[in-house]
Structures are given as structure tokens and as C-alpha cells.
Amino acid sequence: xxxxxxxxxxxxxxxxxxxxxxxxxxxxxxxxxxxxxxxxxxxxxxxxxxxxxxxxxxxxxxxxxxxxxxxxxxxxxxxxxxxxxxxxxxxxxxxxxxxxxxxxxxxxxxxxxxxxxxxxxxxxxxxxxxxxxxxxxxxxxxxxxxxxxxxxxxxxxxxxxxxxxxxxxxxxxxxxxxxxxxxxxxxxxxxxxxxxxxxxxxxxxxxxxxxxxxxxxxxxxxxxxxxxxxxxxxxxxxxxxxxxxxxxxxxxxxxxxxxxxxxxxxxxxxxxxxxxxxxxxxxxxxxxxxxxxxxxxxxxxxxxxxxxxxxxxxxxxxxxxxxxxxxxxxxxxxxxxxxxxxxxxxxxxxxxxxxxxxxxxxxxxxxxxxxxxxxxxxxxxxxxxxxxxxxxxxxxxxxxxxxxxxxxxxxxxxxxxxxxxxxxxxxxxxxxxxxxxxxxxxxxxxxxxxxxxxxxxxxxxxxxxxxxxxxxxxxxxxxxxxxxxxxxxxxxxxxxxxxxxxxxxxxxxxxxxxxxxxxxxxxxxxxxxxxxxxxxxxxxxxxxxxxxxxxxxxxxxxxxxxxxxxxxxxxxxxxxxxxxxxxxxxxxxxxxxxx
Numbered sequence: 001x002x003x004x005x006x007x008x009x010x011x012x013x014x015x016x017x018x019x020x021x022x023x024x025x026x027x028x029x030x031x032x033x034x035x036x037x038x039x040x041x042x043x044x045x046x047x048x049x050x051x052x053x054x055x056x057x058x059x060x061x062x063x064x065x066x067x068x069x070x071x072x073x074x075x076x077x078x079x080x081x082x083x084x085x086x087x088x089x090x091x092x093x094x095x096x097x098x099x100x101x102x103x104x105x106x107x108x109x110x111x112x113x114x115x116x117x118x119x120x121x122x123x124x125x126x127x128x129x130x131x132x133x134x135x136x137x138x139x140x141x142x143x144x145x146x147x148x149x150x151x152x153x154x155x156x157x158x159x160x161x162x163x164x165x166x167x168x169x170x171x172x173x174x175x176x177x178x179x180x181x182x183x184x185x186x187x188x189x190x191x192x193x194x195x196x197x198x199x200x201x202x203x204x205x206x207x208x209x210x211x212x213x214x215x216x217x218x219x220x221x222x223x224x225x226x227x228x229x230x231x232x233x234x235x236x237x238x239x240x241x242x243x244x245x246x247x248x249x250x251x252x253x254x255x256x257x258x259x260x261x262x263x264x265x266x267x268x269x270x271x272x273x274x275x276x277x278x279x280x281x282x283x284x285x286x287x288x289x290x291x292x293x294x295x296x297x298x299x300x301x302x303x304x305x306x307x308x309x310x311x312x313x314x315x316x317x318x319x320x321x322x323x324x325x326x327x328x329x330x331x332x333x334x335x336x337x338x339x340x341x342x343x344x345x346x347x348x349x350x351x352x353x354x355x356x357x358x359x360x361x362x363x364x365x366x367x368x369x370x371x372x373x374x375x376x377x378x379x380x381x382x383x384x385x386x387x388x389x390x391x392x393x394x395x396x397x398x399x400x401x402x403x404x405x406x407x408x409x410x411x412x413x414x415x416x417x418x419x420x421x422x423x424x425x426x427x428x429x430x431x432x433x434x435x436x437x438x439x440x441x442x443x444x445x446x447x448x449x450x451x452x453x454x455x456x457x458x459x460x461x462x463x464x465x466x467x468x469x470x471x472x473x474x475x476x477x478x479x480x481x482x483x484x485x486x487x488x489x490x491x492x493x494x495x496x497x498x499x500x501x502x503x504x505x506x507x508x509x510x511x512x513x514x515x516x517x518x519x520x521x522x523x524x525x526x527x528x529x530x531x532x533x534x535x536x537x538x539x540x541x542x543x544x545x546x547x548x549x550x551x552x553x554x555x556x557x558x559x560x561x562x563x564x565x566x567x568x569x570x571x572x573x574x575x576x577x578x579x580x581x582x583x584x585x586x587x588x589x590x591x592x593x594x595x
Contacts, residue, residue: 011080013027015047015049018054018085024085028080028081029081030079032078032142033046033073033077042058062106063108077113079110080110131569134561161224169220172221176226178201179201179522185230188228203228204229211523213247222247227242244541246536246537248534250532252494253480258279274430276430280433280482282433285476290409292304293412294410295435295481297483298431300420301421301425303416305331305409306329306331308385311377311382313381315378317373317376319360326408327405329408330400334392334394336395337364337395339363344361347419350418351400351411356411362385362391362396363397364392364393366393434482435480435483436481441472449509454477458477458494459477459501460476463476464476479491489539493536496527499531
């Protein structure tokens with residue numbers, strides 16, 4: 001007679017729950033068969049659910065019929081198993097399992113669902129091609145690491161909602177179908193059937209709506225929200241992602257920085273048990289670029305770049321011209337004097353691959369400064385070089401010189417990162433940092449105009465307002481990014497709350513009044529009805545959980561991510577649609593151009 005799942009077969013505990021003190025108790029476990037071993041007539045299986053595994057024993061002397069049926073079981077069958085918990089025989093315990101001192105001696109079981117031959121072993125999925133894992137994502141999710149990541153994500157969102165609610169925020173949903181305002185990444189467009197030829201856009205962020213909520217007097221808004229950007233993908237990017245979105249009225253930068261520091265310190269303590277020191281260090285964008293060559297420096301690497309123009313001024317050295325009208329950056333590598341000629345040559349080749357004309361180096365061996373440039377330098381210059389760079393015996397010093405300050409900083413900054421990682425210099429722990437005073441605008445050679453570094457609603461520093469229309473490249477912004485271990489975790493700014501100032505910002509971006517009204521007219525109109533000073537921030541939830549769990553990619557902390565081609569191998573999205581659907585939307589497609 002076929003037996004069905006009913007109350008008698010419902011689990012009395014999860015698979016990860018049994019402990020040695022439960023020995024002697026009757027139990028019913030429900031779960032997946034993870035592995036099966038047949039040892040001398042006794043069959044052992046590991047029964048798994050999201051909480052862990054328990055070893056299950058089929059002994060023919062206890063129930064020969066159940067033991068016989070167990071011989072047909074395969075990996076990932078779903079079972080309900082009834083029996084008695086007992087202490088494992090001495091010497092067979094498994095200290096790697098929380099349940100490793102106990103096992104379930106089976107009295108009876110039923111198969112709730114059979115399973116086809118699985119395309120990869122769940123416990124070895126890390127070594128499997130990622131696209132195969134994404135095609136069978138529901139199997140990949142059965143890995144303990146994926147279960148732990150999804151639980152961590154839940155814990156983060158739960159803490160987040162409670163923290164901001166306790167601090168006077170309310171969660172408000174903003175529209176998923178909105179207006180396309182092309183300024184930044186490409187929009188995902190959604191055709192409107194009832195308005196032929198017109199399109200919605202999926203939001204890249206709730207930016208304008210959360211500002212209008214401040215106009216509406218909501219004062220403190222937060223939302224854990226889906227956002228969409230049609231851009232090329234990397235390990236920390238997806239076409240759809242989630243952010244923790246905040247906006248506050250009547251604040252300055254200090255208010256939101258303090259709020260976010262306390263949030264992150266509390267979150268890491270609650271979810272990871274990690275102590276995070278507050279307040280976070282702060283540095284301006286200019287200082288970050290000058291010392292680390294990047295606007296999101298990894299502070300776990302104990303190396304800083306220095307400016308060496310003073311050491312090369314005058315004389316006949318090859319850098320004397322750049323010392324007067326360019327940039328000369330130095331990076332000290334402790335212990336670098338041990339690098340071979342081949343290794344030094346490989347580092348210079350790497351710098352050239354990054355766009356440098358070359359990369360000079362010095363080494364101190366036996367107290368003597370050595371290097372190709374030493375013969376061109378006076379004793380005074382070499383003394384100045386040692387003084388500024390703090391190079392010591394056994395160290396190396398790498399020199400990057402260029403007419404362009406930013407280029408020199410960025411190339412040597414990348415060398416710093418690679419040296420730090422390759423030579424095991426990255427310290428353990430979570431190192432937070434605020435980077436402030438970003439340029440408000442950046443020049444875009446392709447478009448032949450200035451574009452917004454963050455977005456066009458960011459307020460300029462009060463001291464730089466007069467440069468908005470005369471020298472936009474000089475204007476610093478009231479923007480701030482929170483950085484964790486070399487990754488931008490989130491960013492925000494104080495916003496422009498004055499419609500006249502917002503019009504000036506659009507003018508600096510080369511928007512005509514008509515274009516500004518077409519794209520952002522509803523925001524300008526809203527700002528004109530009495531807008532409080534306000535600002536906010538958005539933290540990437542996917543990146544946050546990835547960093548907290550030690551993941552390499554945000555795909556590791558998302559249930560159903562896309563691959564690097566923005567495709568879902570499991571559901572085969574995106575896919576073609578029927579002509580009838582296109583006709584209803586007044587859309588005609590064309591064959592793509594072959595490149």
C-alpha cells in the first residue's frame with residue numbers, strides 16, 4: 001500500500017538539531033539524501049536540510065524491509081525517516097559536524113520525492129563551471145555555503161529595518177515603472193501598451209522620488225529596493241541589484257555619517273560578531289588619489305604613495321622637468337630590495353600595460369641606495385629622496401612620473417594593490433573609510449561636455465558655488481562614499497534643494513532649459529514649493545553581504561542572479577516573445593548588426 005506524507009511523517013526536529021543529549025529519543029527527520037554508503041550490509045546516509053545533516057543508519061536486523069528499500073535510494077531523494085537517536089559508537093564520531101556524536105537508527109521511512117541523476121555533486125559544486133551551477137541554481141542553493149549566505153542576507157535586512165525604524169525612519173515604496181532620464185548608465189525600458197510608442201524605465205535608483213518625499217515632509221525615508229542598470233557586468237555588478245536607500249531632511253553630512261557608522265558597527269557586531277571601530281577615518285577624494293591612487297582605497301594594505309617632486313628638482317636627472325611641471329609619485333615596498341631583476345622588469349612591464357611610459361625603481365642594500373637613476377642625482381637629492389620616502393635598508397622604491405597627476409596616481413595605485421595582494425600584505429579584518437569632497441563634474445571627451453560624477457542633484461561645496469558656470473572642473477561636491485576593504489559600499493550626498501541652484505547645475509552640464517525641463521521638470525517643479533535641506537545615501541545590499549560573508553562575487557549572495565552576459569541559464573531569460581505580444585506593444589524588431 002502506497003504511503004503518503006501526513007502528520008505522522010512530519011519532522012519532529014530539523015536535520016541539524018540532534019545532539020548527544022537527545023540519545024534515546026524517538027525522532028522523525030525530513031530532508032534530502034546527501035550521500036549514501038553501504039558498509040557490510042549496514043547502509044549509512046546523510047540526511048540534509050538547511051540546518052545541517054544527521055547520519056541515518058539502516059540496519060537489516062532492525063527492519064529488513066526498510067533496509068531492502070534503502071538500497072534503491074540515490075542522491076537528493078527527499079525522505080521522511082522515523083527512528084531512534086543514539087550515540088555513535090566510540091571512534092566513529094565526526095567532530096566536523098554539529099550532529100557528529102549522534103545518529104538516527106531507522107525504524108521506517110518513506111520516499112517523498114525521487115530525484116534524477118544530478119548534474120554535479122552538491123558538496124563539490126565550488127569546482128563546477130558557474131554557468132552549470134546557475135542553470136541548476138535550485139541544486140546549487142542546497143550547498144551549506146549558499147544557505148549560510150542567504151541566511152546572512154536575511155539577518156542583514158532584518159537588522160537594517162529595525163535599526164532605521166528605531167531611528168525614526170519609515171519604509172516607503174517608490175515606483176518601479178518611471179520616466180527614463182538618461183544620465184549615467186543605460187536604462188532598462190518597458191514599452192507601454194496603452195500609450196503606443198512610449199516607454200517606462202525601470203529605476204536605476206529611487207533618487208528623484210526620495211527627494212520628492214522630502215519635499216512632501218516625510219523627513220526620514222528608507223527602503224530596501226530593487227534597482228536596474230543596463231551595463232556591462234563585473235563580479236560586483238548585476239543588471240538588477242538591491243540597495244539600502246536613505247534620505248533625511250534638515251541634516252548636514254555629519255548627521256548621516258554618524259547614523260551610518262553606528263548602523264554598520266551594530267550590524268557587523270550583530271551578524272558577524274565583529275568589532276568595528278568608530279568613527280570611521282575620513283579623507284578627501286584628492287587625498288585618497290594622492291596617497292592610494294584610487295577613490296576607494298583598501299586600507300588593509302600598509303603602503304602609501306608620496307610626492308617626490310622636491311627630490312628631483314634641478315640637476316640632470318630625467319625627471320627634473322616633471323618635477324617642475326608634472327607629477328612624480330613614489331611607493332615604498334618594505335623588503336623589496338630582495339626582488340630580482342626579472343621581478344623588477346615584470347613590474348615595469350605591468351606599469352606599461354596600465355598606460356605608463358615606464359616605472360623607475362630604487363633599492364637600499366647594505367645601507368646604499370641603488371638604482372639606474374642614482375648616478376644622475378646629487379647627494380642632496382638622494383638624501384631628500386630617502387627623507388620623503390622613508391626608504392630603509394632592504395626596501396624598494398617605485399617611481400611613477402607623468403605630466404598628468406591623475407594618471408600617475410592611478411597607475412602606481414594599481415601597482416600598490418597588486419603588490420599588496422601578491423605579497424600577502426593584506427591585513428585581516430574590516431577597514432572602513434569615508435571619502436569626501438569628490439569633484440562635482442568630470443570632463444567627458446566623447447560627449448565634449450562635463451558630466452556629473454555622482455548625479456546632477458548633488459550639492460556643490462559652499463566655497464565653490466561661484467565656479468559652477470565659470471570653472472565647473474574646480475567644483476567640489478558635498479558627496480561622501482563609505483568604503484570597506486577597497487570596495488565602494490555605498491555613497492550619497494547633500495542634495496541641491498534650491499531650484500535656481502539646480503538649474504545652474506543643469507546649465508553646467510550643458511543642458512538647455514528645455515532639455516532640463518523635459519528630463520527633470522517634475523523635480524524642478526517640486527523643488528519650487530518649499531524644499532528642506534536634505535541628503536541621503538544608498539548602500540549596496542549585495543556588496544555588503546558579499547563582504548560580510550567573504551564572498552568573491554555578489555552572485556554568491558543572490559538567490560537567482562544573472563551570469564556575466566546578463567542571462568539566466570536556468571530560465572533562459574531574456575528570451576524571444578511571440579509576434580502577437582510585440583504587435584500589442586506597437587513594437588517591430590530588426591536583425592542586430594553583425595560586428
